[in-house]
Amino acid sequence: MARSExxxxxxxxxxxxxxxxxxxxxxxxxxIGTGKSTVARHFAARGVPLVDADQLAREVVTKxxxxxxxxxxxxxxxxxxxxxxxxREAVAAHVFAxxxxxxxxxxxxxxxxxxxxxxxxxxxxxxxxxxxxxxxPLLFESKLADVLRPIxxxxxxxxxxxxxxxxxxxxxxxxxxxRIESQLPLADKVSQADFVIDNSGELTETLARAxxxxxxLCERLGVDPGRYPTPRSP
Ligand code: ATP
Numbered sequence: 001m002a003r004s005e006x007x008x009x010x011x012x013x014x015x016x017x018x019x020x021x022x023x024x025x026x027x028x029x030x031x032i033g034t035g036k037s038t039v040a041r042h043f044a045a046r047g048v049p050l051v052d053a054d055q056l057a058r059e060v061v062t063k064x065x066x067x068x069x070x071x072x073x074x075x076x077x078x079x080x081x082x083x084x085x086x087x088r089e090a091v092a093a094h095v096f097a098x099x100x101x102x103x104x105x106x107x108x109x110x111x112x113x114x115x116x117x118x119x120x121x122x123x124x125x126x127x128x129x130x131x132x133x134x135x136x137p138l139l140f141e142s143k144l145a146d147v148l149r150p151i152x153x154x155x156x157x158x159x160x161x162x163x164x165x166x167x168x169x170x171x172x173x174x175x176x177x178x179r180i181e182s183q184l185p186l187a188d189k190v191s192q193a194d195f196v197i198d199n200s201g202e203l204t205e206t207l208a209r210a211x212x213x214x215x216x217l218c219e220r221l222g223v224d225p226g227r228y229p230t231p232r233s234p
Contacts, residue, residue, distance in 0.1 A: 018118060023125035024221045025051075025132045027148030029139035031186040032179050033165030034156040035199035035206060040135045042210050046228040049124040051117055053136040060112040061086045067112045074104060096182070110142065130223040140184050140192060150220065152213055153193035155186055156200045 018025055028043075030036045044050045060067040063085045071086065072079055075094075081087045095102035117134060124132045134148055145151060156164070158180070165176045180186075190196055195213045199206045211230055218225040 018121050018125075020121065020125045023121065023129060023132060024217075024223065025121055025134050025148060026217060026221075027139050027144065027151040028133050028135045028154070029137060029151065029189060030154035030199075031156070031161055031183060031189065032137075032176060033161040033168065034154045034186065035164075035197075036135055036137060036154050038199070038203070039152070039154050039197055039206070039210050040133060042207050043133045043214060046211070046214060046230070048131050048133050048214070048228060049127075049129050051120045051124075051132060051134045053113060053117070053134065053138075056113045056116045056120070057109060060109060060116060067109060070108050071105065074108060075101070096178075106142075130227065131217065131221070138183065140189055145192060150194035150217060151192070152195045152197060152217075153189045154197045154199050155190050156198070158186075160200055161186075 028036055028040055040050050040052065059065075061071060062068065063083070068080075068086055071091075075091075079087055079091050091105070095105055121132050121134070136142065136144060136148065139145065139148060139151065161180060162173055162176050165171065165179075166173060169176070195216060197206060197209050197213055214228055215225050217223070218228065
């Protein structure tokens, strides 16, 4: 079997986290600017519901939440804006420079994100969805690989990552490079993937590959691929 299609999922892994016999959760990850969100939107357009870890991470620290209160009592009121919201820029700069602060922040927020992800997955399961895509940019770094297989990794060469992220965020090459270098090397993520979607070329090629991967996921997980039809050409 090709390395990009290695399959290491067992039903017990999925049950450990989500305890849902009829719904399979697969992980979607990659590097900065490789195209995770683009692929996630495509899966969603095919009918696969999406849980977005970045979105959950924002939700658990919105104004007045226990998550935000815990961060403020741990680090001090400087983490809050005048409006009582999380000062994302200040916190990001602080944890970028202080790895121990990043670890503490993760200890506070990761359990909240995980609990909310379970809740979201259960909501989709109760609607009868056989597949749920969980988009987690730091999936491997957060040691979630064992509970989110099969894992789809979206990859692109470094120069492509840099130019797309710089264009999207209006950021400097140095700033994007620093973010890329703060993560596990993309090659390591690719080597641990069950499926790889190469997003180095035209979007149409990437989306065609994403459809192939979705069909392969259905086959491996025993899900009817007819639930996720490819629209017919006009
Ligand atoms: P991040 O983790 O940094 O949020 P991401 O992996 O979710 O990034 P996207 O936001 O999906 O990446 O893509 C990065 C940028 O590149 C976006 O502006 C997107 O529209 C663009 N893009 C993605 N794929 C392609 C492609 N094949 N051709 C051209 N542009 C692309």
